[in-house]
Amino acid sequence: MEFTLNGDKGYSKVESYNDETTNELSNHYHKILESLGEDPSREGLEKTPLRVAKAMQFLTQGYHMDPEEIIKSAMFREDYQQMVVVKDIELYSMCEHHMLPFFGKAHVAYIPRHHITGLSKLARVVEAFARRLQVQERLTTQIKECIQNTLNPLGVAVVIEAQHMCMQMRGVQKQHSVTTTSDFTGAFQKNLATREEFMKIISSNLH
Numbered sequence: 071m072e073f074t075l076n077g078d079k080g081y082s083k084v085e086s087y088n089d090e091t092t093n094e095l096s097n098h099y100h101k102i103l104e105s106l107g108e109d110p111s112r113e114g115l116e117k118t119p120l121r122v123a124k125a126m127q128f129l130t131q132g133y134h135m136d137p138e139e140i141i142k143s144a145m146f147r148e149d150y151q152q153m154v155v156v157k158d159i160e161l162y163s164m165c166e167h168h169m170l171p172f173f174g175k176a177h178v179a180y181i182p183r184h185h186i187t188g189l190s191k192l193a194r195v196v197e198a199f200a201r202r203l204q205v206q207e208r209l210t211t212q213i214k215e216c217i218q219n220t221l222n223p224l225g226v227a228v229v230i231e232a233q234h235m236c237m238q239m240r241g242v243q244k245q246h247s248v249t250t251t252s253d254f255t256g257a258f259q260k261n262l263a264t265r266e267e268f269m270k271i272i273s274s275n276l277h
């Protein structure tokens with residue numbers, strides 16, 4: 071089956087894998103298991119190369135998504151010019167240095183000029199950029215730019231808080247460190263009160 075994620079909405083709802091890529095990855099993971107001193111033919115590992123091949127394609131499916139198309143597929147003209155905040159969007163990404171997970175939450179806001187977008191699309195844009203090999207800084211900026219370029223709003227704000235497994239399980243081994251990145255355009259950049267309102271909303275426990 072093909073990865074057909076560039077559908078008319080910019081993503082596909084079906085979990086599917088490219089047979090050729092799956093085969094190629096499986097062969098590589100078979101060798102990797104051997105290099106690690108394992109026996110890829112023992113019962114528990116027999117299907118592991120195939121499972122990992124699929125898992126890795128799932129975790130990097132963002133390469134087959136078109137984030138701008140995701141927003142454009144649900145853009146509506148509206149005169150609302152106040153802050154729209156979607157907070158606590160959980161995200162799972164992989165650091166490009168160690169290919170280990172980093173995970174946490176994204177908080178996304180914008181102030182519409184003439185257009186709003188479907189709320190789920192903001193979360194889908196986070197997914198589309200997170201499901202790639204990333205650094206947290208670039209992930210933050212890409213989400214911001216995508217929303218700015220498509221909706222042309224009065225401002226965009228993105229804050230990401232994440233824990234990096236490469237800092238927890240290995241390396242410096244700091245279990246409790248959390249990294250926060252942020253990026254702003256327009257009103258969020260120029261107007262301190264606007265930015266503070268956003269920061270207050272994402273820090274509050276109001277639901």
Ligand SMILES: Nc1nc2c(ncn2[C@@H]2O[C@H](COP(=O)(O)OP(=O)(O)OP(=O)(O)O)[C@@H](O)[C@H]2O)c(=O)[nH]1
Binds near residue numbers: 206237241242
């Ligand atoms: N800026 C940034 N750094 C990251 C991110 N994810 C992982 N890193 C860091 O990437 C760096 C890579 O540094 P290197 O010295 O080349 O790799 P390393 O020898 O494995 O480093 P240690 O993790 O310190 O053991 C490390 O400091 C990681 O903590 C990220 O999203 N943003």
Ligand SMILES: [Zn+2]
Binds near residue numbers: 170
């Ligand atoms: Zn890393």
